[in-house]
Amino acid sequence: MEPEGPSRALVMSDVATRAGVSHQTVSRVINGHPNVAPQTRERVERAIRELGYRPNTAARALVTGSTRTIGFVTVNINQYGPAQTLVGLERAARAAGYSLSVAVLDEATADAMRDAVDRFMAQSVDAVLALATYDDAAEALHAVHTPLPLVTVQSGGALEEPAVGVDQVAGARLATRHLLDLGHRTVHHVTGPADSQEARDRIEGWRAELAAAGAPVPVCLHGDWTPSSGYEAGRRLAARRRAGEQVTAVFLANDQMALGLLAAFHEEGLEAPRDVSVVGFDDLPEAPYLTPPLTTVRQDFAELGHRAVELVLARLAGRDLHLEPVPPVLLVRSSTGPVPVGSTPAAV
Amino acid sequence: MEPEGPSRALVMSDVATRAGVSHQTVSRVINGHPNVAPQTRERVERAIRELGYRPNTAARALVTGSTRTIGFVTVNINQYGPAQTLVGLERAARAAGYSLSVAVLDEATADAMRDAVDRFMAQSVDAVLALATYDDAAEALHAVHTPLPLVTVQSGGALEEPAVGVDQVAGARLATRHLLDLGHRTVHHVTGPADSQEARDRIEGWRAELAAAGAPVPVCLHGDWTPSSGYEAGRRLAARRRAGEQVTAVFLANDQMALGLLAAFHEEGLEAPRDVSVVGFDDLPEAPYLTPPLTTVRQDFAELGHRAVELVLARLAGRDLHLEPVPPVLLVRSSTGPVPVGSTPAAV
DNA sequence: GCTGTCCCTGTTAGCGCTAACATCCCCGGC
DNA sequence: GCCGGGGATGTTAGCGCTAACAGGGACAGC
Secondary structure, eight states, X not given: OOOOTTOOOXXXXXXXXXXXXXXXXXXXXXXXOSOSOHHHHHHHHHHHHHHTOOOOHHHHHHHHSOOSEEEEEEEOTTSHHHHHHHHHHHHHHHHTTOEEEEEEESSOOHHHHHHHHHXXXXXXXXXXXXXXXXXXXXXXXXXXXXXXXXXXXXXXXXOOSSEEOBOHHHHHHHHHHHXXXXXXXXXXXXXXXXXBHHHHHHHHHXXXXXXXXXXXXXXXXXXXXXXXXXXXHHHHHHHHHHTTOOOOXXXXXXXXXXXXXXXXXXXXXXXXXXXXXXXXXBOOTTGGGSSSOOBEEEOOHHHHHHHHHHHXXXXXXXXXXXXXXXOOEEEOOSSOOSOOTTOSOSOO | OOOOTTOOOOOHHHHHHHHTSOHHHHHHHHTTOSOSOHHHHHHHHHHHHHHTOOOXXXXXXXXXXOOSEEEEEEEOTTSXXXXXXXXXXXXXXXXXXXXXEEEEEXXXXXXXXXXXXXXXXXXXXXXXXXXXXXXXXXXXXXXXXXXXXXXXXXXXXOOOSSEEOBOHHHHHHHHHHHHHHTTOSOOEEEEOOTTBHHHXXXXXXXXHHHHHHTOOOOOOEEOXXXXXXXXXXXXXXXXXXXXXXXXXXXXXXXXXXXXXXXXXXXXXXXXXXXXXXXXXXXXXTTGGGSSSOXXXXXXXXXXXXXXXXXXXXXXXXXXXXXXXXXXXXXXXXXXXXSOOTTOSOXXX
C-alpha cells in the first residue's frame, strides 16, 4: 500500500522484480490471460497495487495498434446539442475504459475532416466518432476513407452508416401533436438552417403530424438556430397575424429561437400562451425560466453518448449492431395553452 | 500527389525507400534537424507528401516520452463557462500542434482527480490542464502530485500555481460601476455558489467597487448559478422592495440567474430597466434576446484557451511565464438604465 | 599530398510492451 | 518406469520511431 511518491516512471519489469516473476507474466496478468497460477496472479496484482503501476499506453499502442482512445470530431460545438453530446460521449467512453480525444473543426470541409481523421489515425485511436448533423460535415465525412471504424452521431432519420441519433422526426411530431391536441387549428413552424439534417427532420415530423391530423400546412419561416433569427420570425409572424392570418401556435426548431420569438412577441404585445402557444426544442437549462416557462422537447444526450460508445465497442468487436434512434421527450410547461377565445374564425 | 487509397499503414521506411534515403534521414527531415542537404530534404518532403505519410504517434511517444497531447480535466462541464473553455482550449492546442484529451470528472474528489491524472500519465500526455474554479477541484488538485507540468484554469484572483484565468474581480467591478454610474445609490448582488472561487471573486469585485464609490453594501442573496436560484432571489428582492427597501439595481453572478430573476420580477410586475436595472455575467448566446436584452460581462474564452496553451508550452520549454488574467468586457444592452424617478428617497 | 574537420548520411540500439516460441515441471497412461 | 501432454513460466523478437554513434566524402591548411 504505497501508491504514493511522485509516481516515477515505473515499468513492467519493476513489477516483475517485485513479484518475483518475469515481465511477461506481469503482462499476462494485466491482460487477463488464462494459464497464470492463481497464486502468481495474486502476487503480481499485489505488486501492481503496491507500486501503483500503470502500463505505458504508448508502448502498448505500438505493439497492439490500439490505444483505447476514441477520437471525436465535431463542428460548431458552441451549440448546446453538440456540447452536451460531447459530455455524454466522454462519460460513456470513460465508463468503458476509453479515453476521448477531441477535434473541433473550424469548418466542415473535406480537407479539415480528412486532416482530423488523419491525426486520429496517427494517434492510433481505435475508432472515430463524428457529429454529422450538418450536410457539409456529412459530406466531408463521406469523402474521407479510413480503415478506422467510424460511427456517426446524426439525426435519427436515415441512418445509412453505423450511426446513432435522436429521433428528430418523432420529437417534432410530439411537439406538433401537443399543440393540435390543445385545439389549435394548425401549427406554424420556424425551422433551423436548411443544411442541417436535424432541422429538416423536424420539418418532416411537423409536416407529417399536421398531415396526419388533416390540418393545413402553413408556409414555414426559416431560422438559423440563433435567437436573433427567432426574433425575426416572431416579428414576421406578428405581422402576418395583424394581416389577418390565424397564428395561434408556433413550433420552433430550437429553444434559442423560441427565446428570440418570445421577445419579439412581447414587443408586439403578444404573450404566450394567452395569444399564441410556443414550443421549442432542446430543453436548454434556462427553458423553465423564460417568460413564460417554455414547453419544449428534450433530447437525452447521456443516452446518446452511451449508445454511440456501445456501437463503437460493438464494431471493434466485429459485431454488427443496429440501434434505434433515441426517443425524445416532450416537456409541457407554460408557454402552451388552449386556443385563445375568439381567435378561431368560423372553421371549415 | 496521391494521398489517397485507404491510407494503409505507411511507415517511415516506405518514405525512405521512395526517397532513396535511410529512414533516419526521413526522421531528421520530419523533426527539422539541421545537417540535411536541401536537395535531400526536398526529396524526402516530396515523398512524404506523395505518400500522405504521417509518423506513428505511439512509436514516437514511446521513444521521446512525448505525445504532443494535453490532458484536460474538468468537472461540471454542463456550465456554459467550462464548455466554452474546452472549445477555446482545443482550438489553441490544435493550433499549436497538440491534441486534447478530455476527462470529465463526475465529482471533484481527490481520488477521481488522481485517477484522471494517472490515466493521463499512462497516456503519456505532455501536460495536464485542469479547470479548478471550484474549491473541491482545487483541493483535489493539490492532493495530486505528478511530475507532469500542471496548469490550472482558475479564477483570475490569486493564481498561486501556474494558472490562467479571467479577471473576475475586474468583471464584477465593471458591472457594479456601470450601475453606479447610471445613478443608482447602491447595487444588490446575487452570488454564485459559495464554493466557487469565481463567485467569491465576483462578490469581492462588487464589494470593492461599492466601497470605492462610498456606496452602502447591501446583504447579498445567495444563488447557485441556476435560473431557479435567480428566480428565488428575484422573489425575495421584490418582497424586500415591497417592504420599503430601495432596490433599483441588481448585479447577478451569471446570466442564467439573471434570466430567472427577470422572470420573477416580471411576475411581480417589475420590469427592467423601468423599475430595476439588471446586469448578468457570461454573455450567454441568448443574453441579447432576453426581455429585455441583458447587460452583461463577457469572458473571452478563446483568449483564455490560447493563454492556457501558451503557458503549457512555456513550461514544457522550461520557461517561466507569468500571464495576467484576461480582462473581461462589459456589454451594455437594455436591461440597465437610470434610476427610476421617485424611487430614490431623500438620500443621506 | 596528406591530415583534420565538418557536413551529410547510414547503422545500431533500445524505448516498454505483447505475441510467439521455448522450456520446465507435474501428472496420468500403458 | 518411461513417455506424452498440457499448464505455468521464461526467453526472444519486434512494433515504428529517435538518439547516439559510425562512416565517408569534400575541402582547407600545411
